[in-house]
Amino acid sequence: MDIMDIVEMVEVVGIALGVIGLILTIVICALPTWIVTTFIADNSANTEVILYGLWMSCVTQGTGQTQCEVYNSMLYWEYVLQPARAMIPTAMILGVLGVMFSMVGAKCTNCIKEKTSQAKLIIIAGILFILAGILIIIPVSLLARSIISDSSMRIKGKPELGASLYFGWVAAALLLIGGVLLCITVGVFGWTMGIFGWISSLVSCCISILYYPAPPYWGMWKVLMTITSISSTLGALGVMGSIFGTRCCNCIKSNRIRVKARFVVGIFFILAGILQFTTEIVVVHYLITDVQRQIDNFAKFIVFKLVILAEVCSWSACMLLIGGTILCCSIFKRNQPDSTTFSQPPANNSVFNRS
Known part of the structure; x- marks a missing residue:
């Protein structure tokens, strides 16, 4: 297999990981499953499971009925989720830009013929993916630390890590790996x-x-x-x-x-x-x-x-x-030969020019 084929394969893998990470980022931004708090009552019908997301909270009764509403009061978890409200949408924007730059600058798409311009776009896409991954892993890790720490136990009920946090770690890992792979392909x-x-x-x-x-x-x-x-x-x-x-x-x-x-x-x-x-x-x-x-x-x-x-x-x-x-x-x-010098063409040898 040619080295160029390997580079294109690694490049495609990096773009694919970035796209999957972007999709997971959109999912965790929309789903209200960041924090799961369970209120256990004597009667199972009165047991409640409250799901907290970035923009809304959902209450699931013991009977199976679920009701969601947008935050209308400044609750404790709403303050904790405020950094994620700024970082996750920013990571989405960076991820979208990274996918756009990577698609245009990829060697397999041939949207741009000049290799220098392709390399610049791939570098920008890789950096955008890495920044998006960092912006995701910071609020997810801080929120997980807040849930696990003793300070969160002051809230009535038992808070637990929601599925969005695990998806967030996966999305951050995919974006970081994808960005690193894109940077490796252009040697930066x-x-x-x-x-x-x-x-x-x-x-x-x-x-x-x-x-x-x-x-x-x-x-x-x-x-x-x-x-x-x-x-x-x-x-x-x-x-x-x-x-x-x-x-x-x-x-x-x-x-x-x-x-x-x-x-x-x-x-x-x-x-x-x-x-x-x-x-x-x-x-x-x-x-x-x-x-x-x-x-x-x-x-x-x-x-x-x-x-x-x-x-x-x-x-x-x-x-x-x-x-x-x-x-x-x-x-x-x-x-490697210095690009500022020009080598002289080899002299003609009559031994190799015989008819």
């Missing part, structure tokens, strides 16, 4: 991982700057601010280099200079990832060794922010290190 997976890792590093930098603690924790917090700021700066340099170093942009004509640019950008991403990993180590060390946080109420309030910072730094470090390593390893590929 390393760039994509580095860019998303840099975006995550910006989130950790914002967390360390905006949430400024009390004086006893200034020293530790200043260290975190410095590390995350330097990491974000290195990631920004890598992103700037990635804009000019990709083959589809054609900003650099020479293959040799392009390979060197990949290596330098990979180094920037790796250094940024190491700093993000250092931030996580500092936070984890503080959470393990600091005894005052167990008796100080304010320290307990700081712990929640530190846990979020550690989670964001771990994701950012993984993506930056993976992306930087892939870009640095590209220098070990077999050398």
Whole structure:
């Protein structure tokens, strides 16, 4: 099988996974099965099962009768579902755009003949799929954590994870895998991982700057601010280099200079990832060794922010290190001829021109 056939096959699989993920996203946006709360009564006829969705809630009586209505009052779960109301429709829009770009830029459709334009559209489609997957997995995971945590037990009844949450995880996984496959087919997976890792590093930098603690924790917090700021700066340099170093942009004509640019950008991403990993180590060390946080109420309030910072730094470090390593390893590929030089045609040899 030719390498081009394999690339087209992987591309088709990525588009198919993105389409299926988009369909599941539409399903979970419409169905009111995000949260299932059961009220058990002495009489089975009085038992109620309440289903909460993004836009409406349904009540199923023990007799089998079901009645649905749009939210008309600010209930507890309505506040919890508010982030999903913004993120899920946005993910749907990104998914639709990703499917459109992937269909137009796919090699099998031949809507565009120019390979450079095809690669650009596939890159955009892959990034849109990845963004849609991230926008789905965040509200679904946060809601599942809220249901499982002790704070949700204050609500009368027993809340459980609904089917839409499981479908949401599947949809996010399909969109992420589809987006990654599309980025792999055009050889920009390393760039994509580095860019998303840099975006995550910006989130950790914002967390360390905006949430400024009390004086006893200034020293530790200043260290975190410095590390995350330097990491974000290195990631920004890598992103700037990635804009000019990709083959589809054609900003650099020479293959040799392009390979060197990949290596330098990979180094920037790796250094940024190491700093993000250092931030996580500092936070984890503080959470393990600091005894005052167990008796100080304010320290307990700081712990929640530190846990979020550690989670964001771990994701950012993984993506930056993976992306930087892939870009640095590209220098070990077999050398290609420089596109800025033109080879002379071989001289005619009379030995091979005999009649």
